[in-house]
Amino acid sequence: MRKSVDSQCQTFQRAIDILSSRWNALILNVPAGRVAAIQRAVGAGQGARRQGALGPAQGAGSTRAAAAASGRRSARSRELRAHPHGPGVRRAGAGHRALGPRAGAGRTTNPAVAGHNIRLEREGCAGWIDSFAAAYLEESRAVSPSDRVRELVEQIEHADQVGLDVFGIGEHHAKSISTRRRP
Amino acid sequence: MILAAAAARTRQIRLTSAVTVLSAADPVRMFQQFATLDLLSQGRAEMVVGRGSSIEAFPLFGFRLEDYDALFAEKLELLLKIRENEHVHWSGRFRPALTGQGVYPRPVQNPLPIWVGVGERHSRSRRAGVLGLPLMVASLAASRIASGHSSTCIARRDVRQATRRTS
Numbered sequence: 001m002r003k004s005v006d007s008q009c010q011t012f013q014r015a016i017d018i019l020s021s022r023w024n025a026l027i028l029n030v031p032a033g034r035v036a037a038i039q040r041a042v043g044a045g046q047g048a049r050r051q052g053a054l055g056p057a058q059g060a061g062s063t064r065a066a067a068a069a070s071g072r073r074s075a076r077s078r079e080l081r082a083h084p085h086g087p088g089v090r091r092a093g094a095g096h097r098a099l100g101p102r103a104g105a106g107r108t109t110n111p112a113v114a115g116h117n118i119r120l121e122r123e124g125c126a127g128w129i130d131s132f133a134a135a136y137l138e139e140s141r142a143v144s145p146s147d148r149v150r151e152l153v154e155q156i157e158h159a160d161q162v163g164l165d166v167f168g169i170g171e172h173h174a175k176s177i178s179t180r181r182r183p
Numbered sequence: 184m185i186l187a188a189a190a191a192r193t194r195q196i197r198l199t200s201a202v203t204v205l206s207a208a209d210p211v212r213m214f215q216q217f218a219t220l221d222l223l224s225q226g227r228a229e230m231v232v233g234r235g236s237s238i239e240a241f242p243l244f245g246f247r248l249e250d251y252d253a254l255f256a257e258k259l260e261l262l263l264k265i266r267e268n269e270h271v272h273w274s275g276r277f278r279p280a281l282t283g284q285g286v287y288p289r290p291v292q293n294p295l296p297i298w299v300g301v302g303e304r305h306s307r308s309r310r311a312g313v314l315g316l317p318l319m320v321a322s323l324a325a326s327r328i329a330s331g332h333s334s335t336c337i338a339r340r341d342v343r344q345a346t347r348r349t350s
Contacts, residue, residue, distance in 0.1 A: 156193060
């Protein structure tokens with residue numbers, strides 16, 4: 001049973017649950033005054049990857065500690081930013097391919113998205129993901145640069161479908177970004 | 184280019200850089216690219232411009248690290264001028280002057296949203312505040328992230344300012 005951390009952040013929770021294990025950075029787009037709630041939500045998201053279920057709310061700052069402790073990926077940036085307008089209410093289409101950890105488990109639909117109304121409150125949290133086209137750190141997940149950038153476009157498409165507000169991509173000139181090849 | 188590919192396959196999500204290393208780029212070209220992205224996405228493009236958290240871009244494109252502050256200041260000024268004016272008169276140290284040439288395409292959004300992205304150096308935060316630009320703050324050092332409240336405070340303060348401007 002999934003425990004809700006913040007009723008106004010459910011969409012972002014879902015998005016993180018679905019998408020987060022592949023990101024090396026997240027930008028959270030929040031109205032002023034809701035930073036702590038977002039930090040708790042993301043803290044739970046971090047827990048989800050380790051435990052397979054959303055854990056209880058953690059205190060502000062735990063997100064960052066968890067990110068620093070994670071050897072699987074580097075938290076290149078963790079940013080807080082407000083958005084002047086809230087997103088609308090959207091219905092996610094059923095049947096689109098799940099991305100993230102579940103995709104590898106053979107599921108073709110995402111249970112957190114398909115058939116559900118994905119609702120973002122105007123005064124609630126809004127989702128924001130930022131990513132470099134980063135290669136995966138684990139050898140087992142290394143993909144070709146071509147596959148990685150195509151996958152990134154799919155991830156943006158998916159982020160759009162689950163109702164995230166903004167997707168940002170960082171500029172980088174290092175070999176480790178997007179150029180790591182399968183061994 | 185990734186954002187352009189995404190623009191063609193998405194409908195609602197806003198697409199932004201995070202960040203564009205403006206110091207090592209040509210503001211004219213950058214504006215043209217993001218204006219094109221704005222056309223492709225029907226008004227969903229944004230730019231976040233900054234110095235960049237790493238320094239590879241400077242030698243790669245022939246700029247000196249010693250100039251990073253001056254480069255950013257000058258190029259940001261030019262970028263904003265292009266955003267405001269179709270025909271630009273401008274001269275500076277790091278780029279040939281513009282003498283009224285038109286910069287095209289023009290974006291769907293007027294003005295195209297431009298944010299300033301900053302790392303730990305808050306001097307750029309002040310610049311964004313002076314220019315009235317919204318600010319995006321990144322906490323790049325893990326050791327400082329745990330106590331990153333100062334960055335958060337700056338982000339929230341300037342964001343309120345930005346919200347007032349857009350409302």
